[in-house]
Amino acid sequence: MVTSVTSFGRSGLSDWLLQRVSGVILLAYFLFILAAVAGGVDYASWRALFDQVWVKVFSLMALLSLAAHAWIGLWSVLTDYLTERLMGTTGNVLRISLQLLISLALFIYVVWGVQILWGY
Amino acid sequence: MLQVSIYRYNPETDAKPRMQDFQFDTQGKDLMVLDVLEQIKAQDTTVTFRRSCREGVCGSDGLNINGKNGLACITPLSEVVKNNKLVIRPLPGLPVIRDLIVDMSQFYAQYEKIQPYLINNTPAPAIERLQSPEDRAKLDGLYECILCACCSTSCPSFWWNPDRFIGPAGLLQAYRFLADSRDTATDDRLSRLDDPFSVFRCHGIQNCVNVCPKGLNPTRAIGHIRNMLLTRAT
Numbered sequence: 001m002v003t004s005v006t007s008f009g010r011s012g013l014s015d016w017l018l019q020r021v022s023g024v025i026l027l028a029y030f031l032f033i034l035a036a037v038a039g040g041v042d043y044a045s046w047r048a049l050f051d052q053v054w055v056k057v058f059s060l061m062a063l064l065s066l067a068a069h070a071w072i073g074l075w076s077v078l079t080d081y082l083t084e085r086l087m088g089t090t091g092n093v094l095r096i097s098l099q100l101l102i103s104l105a106l107f108i109y110v111v112w113g114v115q116i117l118w119g120y
Numbered sequence: 121m122l123q124v125s126i127y128r129y130n131p132e133t134d135a136k137p138r139m140q141d142f143q144f145d146t147q148g149k150d151l152m153v154l155d156v157l158e159q160i161k162a163q164d165t166t167v168t169f170r171r172s173c174r175e176g177v178c179g180s181d182g183l184n185i186n187g188k189n190g191l192a193c194i195t196p197l198s199e200v201v202k203n204n205k206l207v208i209r210p211l212p213g214l215p216v217i218r219d220l221i222v223d224m225s226q227f228y229a230q231y232e233k234i235q236p237y238l239i240n241n242t243p244a245p246a247i248e249r250l251q252s253p254e255d256r257a258k259l260d261g262l263y264e265c266i267l268c269a270c271c272s273t274s275c276p277s278f279w280w281n282p283d284r285f286i287g288p289a290g291l292l293q294a295y296r297f298l299a300d301s302r303d304t305a306t307d308d309r310l311s312r313l314d315d316p317f318s319v320f321r322c323h324g325i326q327n328c329v330n331v332c333p334k335g336l337n338p339t340r341a342i343g344h345i346r347n348m349l350l351t352r353a354t
Contacts, residue, residue, distance in 0.1 A: 002284045002317040012313075012320035013349045076321075080280040 004079075006099055008072050019072045022065035029062035056117045063113040067106040074102050122146055122201065124156060126167060127209040129216050137216070139207075140167075146197065153185055154192035156206065157220075168219035176333060179268030183220055184209040189270035189331040211273040213282065226282045227269050233286060233318075234294040239305035255301035262296035262341060264334050265289060271328035271338055277321040285321035286313075288328035288338030294319075295341035298348060310349055319345055 009015050036049060049055055082095040122144040129137035142160050154174055161167045169192075172178040176194035183192050186200045186207050200206065214222035240249065272278045272287035286294065294313065297303050313319045319342060328338040 001312050002315045004316055007316040011353075012316040012318065013346075013353055015316055016320050016346070017350070076316075079317075080277070080321075083280070085283060086280075 006096075007075060008068060015072050018068055022069040025062055025065040026069060029058060029065075032058070050117070059117055060114065063110060067110050070106060071103065075099065121204075122156070122197070123205045124160065125205070125207045126157075126160070126219070128167070128219055130218050131216065144206075150196050150198045152193055153183070153190075153195045153197065153200065153206070153208070154181055156197070157192060157208070168221055170221055177266065179266035182211050182268040182270045182273070182333075184212055184273075189274045191268060191270070191333045194333060211269055213273045213279040214269070222269075222273075224269060227267075227272055227287070227289070230272075230282070230286045230290040231267065231293065233312075234290050234297070235305070235309065235312075236293050236297065238297065238300065238303050239308075240302055241304060249302045251301055258299045258301070259296060261336055262292060262299065265292055265296075265336060266334060268333060270331045270333055271336075274327040274331045276325060276327070277323060281317060281321055284317035286318050288322075288342070291319060291322070291345060292336060292338040292341045295345050298345065306348075307352070310345075310352055313345060314349055314353070319349070 004010070007015055009018060041049075050059070078095050078098055082098070083091045085091070087094070124142040124144045125139045126142065127137060128134075128140045142163075144156055144160065146156075152174075154171055157167070157169055157171075161169075169183070170180040171193065172180045174181075174193040176191050179191065181192040182189060185192065185195055186202065186205070188200070189211060190200075192208075197206065208220065210216050210220045210222045214224060214226060217223050267289060269289060271292075272282075272289045275288055277285050278287040294309065298306055298309055303309075322339070322342045324339060326339050329336075329340075332338070
């Protein structure tokens with residue numbers, strides 16, 4: 001048993017499951033956006049699309065999925081390549097700094113996204 | 121003449137590893153890679169490697185042969201030699217003790233973690249614990265592992281986290297005991313595996329399946345472990 005307090009769900013299984021589910025949600029959302037854009041959009045039609053509550057909810061769902069998906073994926077990358085075993089203490093400092101930076105970026109994206117979706 | 125290039129390194133005297141070239145006359149025979157090594161060692165006795173049974177059972181001569189891990193004793197030249205060149209290196213990712221010999225401690229430590237023995241706290245029967253032929257069949261494709269480390273040392277996840285990711289060999293054995301009808305510690309075994317590293321560093325790269333000299337499939341076993349964890353926890 002290898003514990004880690006920075007992994008998303010503290011459990012390998014929950015991270016794995018969330019990564020799959022969020023991946024499916026993101027795929028569905030990007031296909032939806034692709035279909036919406038494919039026919040050509042102007043301001044009015046885009047506005048009408050996002051005035052529907054279900055589109056806002058779907059978008060928020062995709063945004064939260066993106067944040068979770070990105071965290072789990074990037075956490076895996078960082079814990080592979082930036083480790084004490086490979087780089088000594090530098091690895092720990094770099095890894096934790098980047099983890100903080102990534103979580104800050106994701107937090108900003110989520111809050112900003114909510115503001116865009118419901119703020120106008 | 122076959123061009124043979126062998127990784128040489130003695131940490132006590134060499135500043136860094138080097139490749140030493142040998143010219144080898146196969147006399148038109150399709151030898152095993154181990155035969156080539158043995159004959160080269162007859163010329164230069166300082167070339168160091170492990171070998172024992174020389175028939176793919178003991179698992180001591182796992183090497184990186186022309187870029188692919190395998191057992192030297194059961195790998196014929198015809199299978200690996202391209203452009204008349206044979207490059208032999210130690211298994212990647214583990215510390216080199218000398219030349220082609222690696223320190224397998226990390227590999228064994230991961231194997232030890234999965235408790236590779238039958239756990240059954242019920243009173244022992246008079247003769248033996250019986251198992252139906254169907255239950256016994258579930259261990260096929262798992263028990264054959266000889267712990268040569270070809271799979272784990274070809275796995276990038278194991279390269280980066282040999283201290284935290286159990287690796288394909290250990291996980292194949294973990295499933296061998298999870299699948300055994302005589303073992304009663306299934307739940308405890310699963311609890312010990314449910315963290316972000318032990319099992320879940322497997323990203324399905326499948327190098328393990330590609331190199332296993334016994335034709336086993338660790339990726340499938342890891343999938344089974346994941347399903348058992350999922351069934352238990354949802």
